[in-house]
Amino acid sequence: MYSISEVAAKVNIKPHTIRFYEKEGIIEPLRDENGVREFDDALIKWLMFIKKLRETQMPITDLKKYALLFKEGDHTARERLMLLENHQKKIQHQIETLKATDEMLDGKIAAYKKHVLNKSHR
Amino acid sequence: MYSISEVAAKVNIKPHTIRFYEKEGIIEPLRDENGVREFDDALIKWLMFIKKLRETQMPITDLKKYALLFKEGDHTARERLMLLENHQKKIQHQIETLKATDEMLDGKIAAYKKHVLNKSHR
DNA sequence: GTAACTGTTAAAGTTCACTTTAAGGCAAGC
DNA sequence: GCTTGCCTTAAAGTGAACTTTAACAGTTAC
Numbered sequence: 335m336y337s338i339s340e341v342a343a344k345v346n347i348k349p350h351t352i353r354f355y356e357k358e359g360i361i362e363p364l365r366d367e368n369g370v371r372e373f374d375d376a377l378i379k380w381l382m383f384i385k386k387l388r389e390t391q392m393p394i395t396d397l398k399k400y401a402l403l404f405k406e407g408d409h410t411a412r413e414r415l416m417l418l419e420n421h422q423k424k425i426q427h428q429i430e431t432l433k434a435t436d437e438m439l440d441g442k443i444a445a446y447k448k449h450v451l452n453k454s455h456r
Numbered sequence: 457m458y459s460i461s462e463v464a465a466k467v468n469i470k471p472h473t474i475r476f477y478e479k480e481g482i483i484e485p486l487r488d489e490n491g492v493r494e495f496d497d498a499l500i501k502w503l504m505f506i507k508k509l510r511e512t513q514m515p516i517t518d519l520k521k522y523a524l525l526f527k528e529g530d531h532t533a534r535e536r537l538m539l540l541e542n543h544q545k546k547i548q549h550q551i552e553t554l555k556a557t558d559e560m561l562d563g564k565i566a567a568y569k570k571h572v573l574n575k576s577h578r
Numbered sequence: 579g580t581a582a583c584t585g586t587t588a589a590a591g592t593t594c595a596c597t598t599t600a601a602g603g604c605a606a607g608c
Numbered sequence: 609g610c611t612t613g614c615c616t617t618a619a620a621g622t623g624a625a626c627t628t629t630a631a632c633a634g635t636t637a638c
Contacts, residue, residue: 339583349584354626368635370584390557394625411575415568422561429554432547435512439544446537453533461613471614472597490605492614516595 335364335372345381352381358394360384360401390425457486458495467503474503480516482506482523512547 338349347355355361356371361380363371373381384397400417403410460471469477477483478493483502485493495503506519522539525532 386557
């Protein structure tokens with residue numbers, strides 16, 4: 335079992351943000367007899383998953399939806415699947431966008447380098 | 457020469473946003489004798505470039521910086537180069553992040569599919 | 579026993595990139 | 609002559625995802 339700050343360090347999400355996620359219904363940590371949050375390995379995995387989804391721009395609302403569906407049980411698996419597939423499509427589209435701009439920048443940068451190099455010879 | 461709404465259609469940026477970019481000093485369209493904005497091909501290219509940079513999350517402040525440097529003239533080429541290289545690095549990093557999550561999702565999705573398929577047989 | 583960490587609620591603030599509204603006025607095409 | 613599209617300034621609003629503040633209190637480690 336880990337404390338909120340241990341988890342924060344482990345997954346690189348601030349304690350504040352972790353509490354915020356809880357308020358949003360995205361996580362539901364256990365509590366000890368004093369009401370202090372306790373995080374087990376499953377929850378840490380879930381937080382790492384959240385991290386990856388957020389890094390790839392999944393909106394908080396979708397995260398909420400996913401967490402809610404999970405809590406509702408097994409029969410929501412198909413819906414959760416669709417949510418993930420949907421997000422994957424967005425990711426793949428964004429990869430293409432980024433690649434295209436990356437390549438365009440290759441050209442631009444090459445031109446600039448040539449130009450700057452010329453100048454430095456005078 | 458193109459009007460603002462023609463340009464808006466061409467580059468898929470709303471007239472409002474184009475005016476906003478002008479206010480921010482990112483573009484500087486010509487004006488006709490009535491003060492109506494006129495866009496030439498060079499400006500349209502610049503707007504398309506802006507579009508690509510925004511789609512890849514370059515902040516408006518960097519766009520401003522770039523436009524300002526450009527206006528300052530040739531001697532700022534090195535600085536503009538650095539700006540673009542910097543942005544390219546971010547793009548490449550983001551591509552890696554997206555790819556990693558894409559692959560993780562492949563695994564998750566496969567597991568869900570197996571699960572959902574099982575259920576549908578009962 | 580005191581500093582460090584934990585907790586609470588509720589609200590306000592921040593940043594970013596627009597987007598919208600208001601309220602008016604000029605100019606061109608049918 | 610009226611609709612459509614263009615112009616202006618200035619300000620307010622939006623949505624997303626935190627982040628911060630306030631103000632207080634309990635618990636644990638050294």
